[in-house]
Amino acid sequence: MASNPLRDPQDRRLPRIAGPCGLVLFGVTGDLSRKKVMPAIYDLANRGLLPPGFSLTGFARRDWADEDFAQVVHDAVKEHSRTPFREEVWDQLAEGFRFVPGEFDDDVAFEQLRHTIEELDVSRGTGGNHAFYLAIPPAFFGDVVGQLKEHGLADAAGDSWRRVVVEKPFGHDLRSARELNGILDGVFPDGSIFRIDHYLGKETVQNILALRFANTMFEPIWNANYVDHVQITMAEDVGIGGRAGYYDGIGAARDVIQNHLLQLMSLVAMEEPTTFDAQALRIEKQKVLSSVRLPSDLGATTARGQYAAGWAGGEKVPGFLQEEGISATSTTETFAAVTLHVDTRRWAGVPFYLRTGKRLGRRVTEVAVVFKRAPHQLFNPTATEELTQNALVIRVQPDEGMTVRFGSKVPGTAMEIRDVNMDFAYGGSFTEASPEAYERLILDVLLGDPPLFPRHEEVELSWQILDPILDFWAKQDKRGAGPEQYPSGGWGPGSAEAMLARDGRTWRRP
Numbered sequence: 116m117a118s119n120p121l122r123d124p125q126d127r128r129l130p131r132i133a134g135p136c137g138l139v140l141f142g143v144t145g146d147l148s149r150k151k152v153m154p155a156i157y158d159l160a161n162r163g164l165l166p167p168g169f170s171l172t173g174f175a176r177r178d179w180a181d182e183d184f185a186q187v188v189h190d191a192v193k194e195h196s197r198t199p200f201r202e203e204v205w206d207q208l209a210e211g212f213r214f215v216p217g218e219f220d221d222d223v224a225f226e227q228l229r230h231t232i233e234e235l236d237v238s239r240g241t242g243g244n245h246a247f248y249l250a251i252p253p254a255f256f257g258d259v260v261g262q263l264k265e266h267g268l269a270d271a272a273g274d275s276w277r278r279v280v281v282e283k284p285f286g287h288d289l290r291s292a293r294e295l296n297g298i299l300d301g302v303f304p305d306g307s308i309f310r311i312d313h314y315l316g317k318e319t320v321q322n323i324l325a326l327r328f329a330n331t332m333f334e335p336i337w338n339a340n341y342v343d344h345v346q347i348t349m350a351e352d353v354g355i356g357g358r359a360g361y362y363d364g365i366g367a368a369r370d371v372i373q374n375h376l377l378q379l380m381s382l383v384a385m386e387e388p389t390t391f392d393a394q395a396l397r398i399e400k401q402k403v404l405s406s407v408r409l410p411s412d413l414g415a416t417t418a419r420g421q422y423a424a425g426w427a428g429g430e431k432v433p434g435f436l437q438e439e440g441i442s443a444t445s446t447t448e449t450f451a452a453v454t455l456h457v458d459t460r461r462w463a464g465v466p467f468y469l470r471t472g473k474r475l476g477r478r479v480t481e482v483a484v485v486f487k488r489a490p491h492q493l494f495n496p497t498a499t500e501e502l503t504q505n506a507l508v509i510r511v512q513p514d515e516g517m518t519v520r521f522g523s524k525v526p527g528t529a530m531e532i533r534d535v536n537m538d539f540a541y542g543g544s545f546t547e548a549s550p551e552a553y554e555r556l557i558l559d560v561l562l563g564d565p566p567l568f569p570r571h572e573e574v575e576l577s578w579q580i581l582d583p584i585l586d587f588w589a590k591q592d593k594r595g596a597g598p599e600q601y602p603s604g605g606w607g608p609g610s611a612e613a614m615l616a617r618d619g620r621t622w623r624r625p
C-alpha cells in the first residue's frame with residue numbers, strides 16, 4: 116500500500132513541532148539573547164511550534180528570582196518579537212521560566228541547575244530533553260561545558276537528549292578554533308553540537324538550494340563555461356554600535372567572512388548533495404571549502420579599510436577610530452574584501468569576490484552570479500555603454516528576492532540594446548511572512564535537525580582559508596601599512612575598487 120505522504124515524518128512541507136523539551140540559556144543579559152533568542156522563542160510559541168510544557172531557564176551572574184528573569188524576557192519579547200503579543204501565549208510560556216543565579220565556575224549553581232532541570236522534567240514534562248545555549252563569549256565555553264559534564268548535565272539518559280548550541284566567533288584563527296572544537300567534542304557527541312551561523316537560517320539563503328536544485332534552467336549554466344565571476348556582498352549602513360569590546364581585534368573578516376560569506380559561497384559553489392540531509396549537505400559544502408585557493412598576490416587581491424567620520428542617514432557619525440572603546444591606533448578592519456578561487460572543474464578560472472563592510476551606502480546582502488558576455492556582439496555598433504553582462508542576483512536582504520539582468524531592445528527604429536531586470540520578490544509571490552533566522556534555527560535545535568548548522572570541519576576549513584590573509588594583514592600593520600580610511604556612506608576603500616579593476620571588473624552598486 117502506498118504510504119500517506121501526510122504521515123511521512125520526512126515530509127519537509129509539514130509544520131514540525133518540537134517534542135517535550137527545555138532550553139537553558141547562558142548569557143541572558145547579552146544583546147543576542149534579548150534581541151534574537153528570547154523573541155524567537157516567543158515567536159515559536161506563538162506559532163504553536165513549541166511543546167506545551169516548554170521551559171526556558173536563564174543562568175547568569177545576577178541576583179534574580181524567576182519573576183525578574185520573566186520580566187527581562189517579557190521586555191525583550193515586547194520590543195523585538197516578530198509576531199503580535201498575545202497574553203494567553205505569553206502566560207503559558209512564562210510558566211516554564213526558571214532562573215539560576217551563579218558564576219560559570221560555581222559548582223553550587225550548576226548543582227542547582229541540575230535540580231531545576233529535574234524539577235522541570237516532573238512539573239513541565241520536559242522528559243530529560245534539554246539544550247544548552249551558550250550565548251556567551253567563547254572564552255567561557257570551556258568553563259561552562261566542563262561544568263555541564265562535571266554535574267552530569269551533558270549526559271542523556273535512555274531516549275532523552277542533551278544538546279549544546281554555540282554562537283560564533285568559533286575561534287580567532289585555525290589554532291583556537293581547533294581548541295574550541297576539542298573542548299566541545301570532549302563533552303558532547305558530534306550530532307549534539309549545534310553551531311549557529313544565523314545566515315543559514317535566512318529564507319533567502321536556503322532558497323539558494325531550492326533555486327539551484329529544484330529547477331532545471333539554472334544548473335546547466337552554473338559553471339565556468341558561462342559564469343564570469345561571482346560577487347558576494349554583505350554591506351551594512353550601521354557602524355559598530357555599542358559592540359566595541361567585541362569588535363576591536365576581531366574585524367570584518369573574522370566577524371563575517373569566516374562564517375556567513377564563506378557559507379554563502381559554499382551554497383553557491385557546491386555540487387548537488389545526494390539527499391537533503393545534514394551529512395550529504397555538509398560533505399558538499401566541505402568539498403568547496405577544501406578546494407579554495409588564495410591568489411598568490413594577497414596585496415592586490417584583498418582589501419581592507421576603516422570607516423572615517425562622516426554622514427549616515429542624515430546624521431553626523433564618528434569614524435571607527437573615534438568610536439567609544441576603540442583605541443585610536445586600532446588596525447581592526449571594518450571593511451574587508453577578498454578574492455578566492457575554487458579549484459574544481461566547475462569553477463576553474465572563475466573568481467569569487469567577497470566583500471563586507473560597516474557604514475557603507477546601504478544595508479544589503481546579495482549574491483551576484485555574473486555571466487560572460489555573448490561571444491559575438493551582433494549589435495555592437497548600436498549597443499549603449501550601459502550594456503553589460505547578464506547577471507543573476509539573489510537578494511538575501513532586504514527586498515528579498517531575485518533579479519535576472521539581461522539586454523533588451525529599446526523600442527524605436529534603431530537596434531539599440533539596453534539592460535533590463537526581471538524581478539522576483541518574495542512579497543509579491545507569497546503571502547506567508549518569512550520567519551526570523553533564529554526561529555528556524557532554534558526550532559531545528561529542539562528537533563535535532565542539523566542540516567543548517569556548520570560542522571567543525573567547515574569551521575576549521577574556513578579558518579584555513581582566512582588565516583594567511585589575516586597573517587598578511589598583520590605583517591602589513593607591522594610595516595605601518597594599516598587599513599585604509601573610507602568615507603562613511605560610501606562603498607569602501609579605493610583598494611577594493613582597484614582589486615576588481617585589476618581583473619577588468621567592477622563591483623556592483625546594489
Ligand code: BG6
Pocket residue numbers: 313351370371480
Ligand atoms: C553578525 C555580525 O553575525 O551579523 C554583526 O557579528 C552583523 O557584525 C550581523 O551586524 C548582521 O546580521 P544581519 O542578519 O542583520 O545581516
